[in-house]
Each structure stands twice: as structure tokens, then as C-alpha cells.
Amino acid sequence: MPLDQIGQTLASIYDDLVSEGVPEHLAALVRRVRQTDAETTMPHAADLHVAQARQPRLALVVEDEPEVRALAETLLEETELDVVGCDSAEAALSVLQARGGDVALVFADVRLAGQMDGLQLARAVATLWPRARLVITSGHGVLRPELPTEAVFIAKPWRALDVLLEAERATADPAPPVS
Template identity: 35%
Template sequence: MSGPPKLQILLVEDEALLLEVITADLEDAGFGVFQAETAEGAMNILRAGSSVDLLFTDIRLPGQMDGWQLAEAARTLRPDLPVIYATGFSQTPPRLIDGSLFFTKPYRATAIIRAIQSLTAAPGA
């Protein structure tokens, strides 16, 4: 007998240590985690058809896209994908899309987990 399927989080963070710590926190909370260090890597995961229930992205990322652009591009593929943004510092003004939340670093894992649960809760649950 298996329980409900795990929610799958796409975690995009270029700081390797933080990526590992957050992944461990999310997995401990019962989530599955796809990891990407760049927006381009995250888009490859989404384009591959991976089962992703929520995008959790840093704003400042190496490569051609930042977290704002990643979320906008991800929504072209998955219009209902919930998004959580996080940043320690961003010179660009926030461009939050509908159905998203924003956290500043440092943040507590418990706050992120609650946010994931609130964004992915089934309607009427």
C-alpha cells in the first residue's frame, strides 16, 4: 500500500551548499526534489516532461536567465505551476507572477515548507 504521490519540487540554486541543504530539508519533509544550478538547466528538466509540482528558484542565477525570467518561461510550458522565489539581493524590481511567493535569504526551511504546502494544497482541502 503506497501513500499519496510525493510532491516534486524543482529547486534552482547556484550556490552548491545551499542547494544541498535545502534539498535535504525538502526531502526530509517528504518532497521529491529535482535540482538545477541554472535557469537553463531548470528549463531542460521542465521540457523533458518531468513531473514538477512547484518551482522554487533563486533570483540571481548564472547564465542567460534570472529567476524572474525562468518563472515566466516555465509558465509558458506549465501555466498553473506554482512558484516560490528567493534572493539575498536583487537589483531588479520584483516581477512576481500570479500564484507565487517571495522570500528573502536567509529564510527558514519551515517557512518554505509551509509555503509549498499552501501553494500546492488541493482546492477545498
Template identity: 40%
Template sequence: MEQAQVYKRIALVVEDDALQRETIVTLLEGSDMDVIQCESGEAAEMVLEHVGGCLTTLLTDVSLAGNMDGIELAQIAHERYPALRIVVISANPRVSRLPDGTQFISKPWSPLELLRQTQMTCH
């Protein structure tokens, strides 16, 4: 009898603050996710081009290194991969222009809230 293969969920974490990025990566890896990490929207867009169909979650801060912000990245990701779960983080609670279905977490975030938003199934 064949055994079913178990596929790990893969998250793309985009955060320009190294300490915050490492904290998020540690949390997600601890919840049995594989994680790809970037500090700029441009680098994340390249990841989307190469492995976007394998990703289950995009977690991005609004403020990023480079010229692209997290909202623009979220819009690109949503257009290319509508089933991708997208979570945007910001210290500014008045973030607008988020793609439909995008989850929002304000800073400072709690580990439980971050895990809850990234672990939920796509709708």
C-alpha cells in the first residue's frame, strides 16, 4: 500500500527588520512550516516568480527595503496567486488598498495572533 506524501506548508516572510524577520521565521518554523525569507519586495517578487505556486502563505510588513512596499507586493501576489494566504503587518493601523481576503496584523503583534493568521486555511 502506498503512503500518502505529506507536504509542508511554505511561507514567504518579507520583513526588512532582521530581528523581527528572524522572530517570525522561528515562530513559523516551530509550527512546522518551511520558510523563505526576504528583506525587500523586489527579492520577494523574484521568489514569487520562481516558486510562487508552491507557497501557502505570504507574510509581509508594509515598510520594506527597496522601492516596493508590502501593499504593492501583496497586490502582485494576489493577482498571480489568488489562493495564496496573504498577511500584512504594519505599525500604522490605517493601512488601505489591501487585496480582497488579505489579513492584517498591527504592530506590536503577538506570537499567537501571528500564528493564528498564518495557519488558517485559505478561503
């Protein structure tokens, strides 16, 4: 079976896998397929700049409390990122499926509406969209081993400056290489 068919098959069932946790060998295969697809469809440098100008980078705010989500969205709208708000991990995954390559920052609460929590979302993002900067927040304690190593934790109530600094890092720091 060709590698692109394997990738398409994995993509079609990955929602179920993400909710259960993706084994590392499967995650590595998905990253390899995505990298191969990106390399084969890589536009010329001039085309890439035009494409980036048309598709602004995104900040994804995932928070089930409408007031807190609105506050984070308003704050992040002051950055160069376009902002998309979601009330659940499932809604965030839909955005990531459609525009995952454009997502520079995922700012997610641990407790969310829906079946997945923010930690499951963080693991999925770290595995499938490793170029996105992960910021996890909660008003309850979270143990470091529960977070992906790539994630930053900001306790609630968070300070606006801390959120803006992470947004700046998401846009200024080069994206990590896809392994």
C-alpha cells in the first residue's frame, strides 16, 4: 500500500485515535506522511510568500467558559495572529484538520466541554501538529508529567502579559522541525 494511502486512511480514523491517545509509532508515521505530502506539494519561495500573505497564522483559543474565552480572544486579537475560539477540543480538532498548518498557537484550558479534555487535545496537537505552540491553562493544579514536553503551563487567573508573550513566541520563534 503506498504511503499516501496509508496517510489518508490514518487521517480518516484519527479522531478516534486521538481521543484514546496515539501510540508514538503511529504518530511518527503520521508526521512522516504529512512531511512527505508537504515536500511534494511545496510551492516555490515566491508562491509561498503569496500563500502566507493570504492565509494569516492563527491563534486557537479553546475554553468552555464564554467570558474567559472572549477575554483571551480579545487579548490575542491585539497580536498579528487571527483568532478562532472553540468551546471544546472536538471543535478545535475540526479547525486543526482544516487549517492545522496555519495554527501558530493553541491556548487551551484543561477542563473543556465535550468528551476530550485539554490534556488530550494537547497530546494530539503535540503529535499531529508539532509546529503549533501549546499553552495549557487551568485554575486547578496540573502535574508536569500530564503535559506534553512541548507545552507551556500558565495557571489561572493568567496575566495578559504572559499570554501575549507566548503569542509573540509563537510568531517569532521558528517552528520546530518535523521529525
